[in-house]
Amino acid sequence: MKVLLINNDGAGFADYIDVQDETSVQDLFNQRIGAAQESNYLIRVNRLPVPRDQVLQEGDRISITPTKIEGAS
Amino acid sequence: MAETILAAVRRDSPRRQVTPVPDATLQKLQRLQRLEPAAVSRGWKLAADRIHRDLVKTLKTLRESVYRSLDALAENAEPSVRWRLTDIICDLAGLEDNFESVELNVKGGTISVTTEPIELEGVLLGPFEIELELRYLGQSTPYRVIAKDPQPAVSCDATTHPHVQSETLCEGDGHQPIKHALADGRLYDFFLIVRQILQTYNPGSAYISLNDWSGVECGDCGANVDEDDTCVCDRCGRRTCSDCSCGCDGCDESFCHNCTSMCEGCRSYYCNGCMESCDRCDKTFCKDCLTENQCDDCLDQETNEEQTETLSEAQPETQQETCPSIQPLRVGETEVLA
Numbered sequence: 435m436k437v438l439l440i441n442n443d444g445a446g447f448a449d450y451i452d453v454q455d456e457t458s459v460q461d462l463f464n465q466r467i468g469a470a471q472e473s474n475y476l477i478r479v480n481r482l483p484v485p486r487d488q489v490l491q492e493g494d495r496i497s498i499t500p501t502k503i504e505g506a507s
Numbered sequence: 508m509a510e511t512i513l514a515a516v517r518r519d520s521p522r523r524q525v526t527p528v529p530d531a532t533l534q535k536l537q538r539l540q541r542l543e544p545a546a547v548s549r550g551w552k553l554a555a556d557r558i559h560r561d562l563v564k565t566l567k568t569l570r571e572s573v574y575r576s577l578d579a580l581a582e583n584a585e586p587s588v589r590w591r592l593t594d595i596i597c598d599l600a601g602l603e604d605n606f607e608s609v610e611l612n613v614k615g616g617t618i619s620v621t622t623e624p625i626e627l628e629g630v631l632l633g634p635f636e637i638e639l640e641l642r643y644l645g646q647s648t649p650y651r652v653i654a655k656d657p658q659p660a661v662s663c664d665a666t667t668h669p670h671v672q673s674e675t676l677c678e679g680d681g682h683q684p685i686k687h688a689l690a691d692g693r694l695y696d697f698f699l700i701v702r703q704i705l706q707t708y709n710p711g712s713a714y715i716s717l718n719d720w721s722g723v724e725c726g727d728c729g730a731n732v733d734e735d736d737t738c739v740c741d742r743c744g745r746r747t748c749s750d751c752s753c754g755c756d757g758c759d760e761s762f763c764h765n766c767t768s769m770c771e772g773c774r775s776y777y778c779n780g781c782m783e784s785c786d787r788c789d790k791t792f793c794k795d796c797l798t799e800n801q802c803d804d805c806l807d808q809e810t811n812e813e814q815t816e817t818l819s820e821a822q823p824e825t826q827q828e829t830c831p832s833i834q835p836l837r838v839g840e841t842e843v844l845a
Contacts (some may be wrong), residue, residue: 442695446684448691476703478770481601481695497697499684504709505670507681 437490440497441466443475453490460486462496474501508611509595510620515641516590516692520794536565563738567644590692598695605699616641620698621655627667627708632668632716633658637701644689652701660715662734662805667712668705668714669720677702679709727751727764742766757781757793770794772803 437456439462440448453462459479463472463486472486476499479488490496539562544600599618602609606620619638624633633656643649651674654667665673666695678685681704688697710716722731724746738752739745750791753767754760768775770793782791787805798806 440696442688442696444683444689446696446700448687448693452843456694478601481597482604492591497699498694498701499696501703502707503681503684503700503703504679504707504712505704506677506709506712507670507672507714 435490435492435494437494437496439466440495442497442499443467443470458486459484459488459492460485460489462490463498467498471502475499476501508613509592509599511613511616512595512694513590513592513640513648513692514804515644516595516617518687532565532569532572532690536569540566595692595694598693601695602698606702618694621703622702622705624656625811627669627706628717630720633704635668635671639694639697648675650676650697650701660720661731662719663715666714666810669708669710670704672714677712677714678704678714680704689819726750740766754794755781770796798829816823835843 435453436450437453438448438501439449439451440461443492459477463475467475477484477486478497478499479490480495481497510791529731533642543555543558543562546558599609601755602620607623608619610617610619612619617638617640619636621636622634624631624634633654636653636655637650637823638653639650641649652668653674654671657664657667659665663672667674670677670679681700684700685697688694688700699715708827709716715843719734723737723746724731725737725741725748727747729753730748732748736749737746738761740747740752741760741793742762743766743784745765747763751764753764753776755762755767756776757776758781760778762778767778768782768791769776770782771790772792773796775793777793781793783794783797783800785797785802785805786793786800787809788802790802792802801809
């Protein structure tokens, strides 16, 4: 199935990706972000905070945004 | 409002902006292409050679322009995701769940959200309003970050956040995500990214360090003062406020209290380099208060002592002259005068 992934960690691209059925938010985070701590990210599904074991649905919008983004001067 | 936003995104997105090939280059190329065969047909060899060289140069310039345009287009490629009106509406609804307030100004063409009060490393900076101006979409910074309850740095009123100056956020690591969010019209992500930057302190690249936010601590009295009202000790480098820093009357340099001492003679402050010890009492004095390495008191004392010594040496002779009667006439006898 296809879901929309917006990864704001880095360049911030948005794209539709294929994921297997029964993929959870935790699974997708592990696949895309890797070993990073989940607590360091705001993970939203359809713009709402969700539990890590929530199973993704066709067409879901998932955004992953770091809690700390360093500005400059 | 959502329709206005979608129209603005579709019209002004940076992805829509193509780097144009300069008109002047194209016109020059067309002119040279007309001139070259005319020069050749008339047998003007030198002119034909010069036109040919210009033609090659112009074509190379044109080639570079085309490459630059292609690179720009590749970077700003059309997104694979097409944003719809419902996405904008859902974004606006999503913002209400994440921010204290969301304001849509249809007439002014702005969308504003207000963050909760922001505190970084114990320094309260207050809430910030992030105002996106739709008419500036496609430009480098189409939004402003306005302190709602400004707590600016002591040394600069325009710096309301370590990464905000004159209502402009220096995006740092957030530059690319913000650029793509705005290009796509992903308002929810845009406001979220800006908020996360505001909630992050990067001490390595701040307009003003949070350590100096409330001013600089005076190394002597401990008061927080504006950095402009401080002096750095020329001897130890300690920063002190203007009340605590001392100018040496001898060399006119600035020093902290610890690196100066008071002259026991004139009661003025001097740096250690401009002070000397009295050879006699070891107290420190400025050079003006010492005479031949002695302070005035020691000098007076020495003079008195010398006078006393002179007197004591002179006294027996005087006594001998004034009291000749006490001289024995013979052993055991003294002439007594009436």
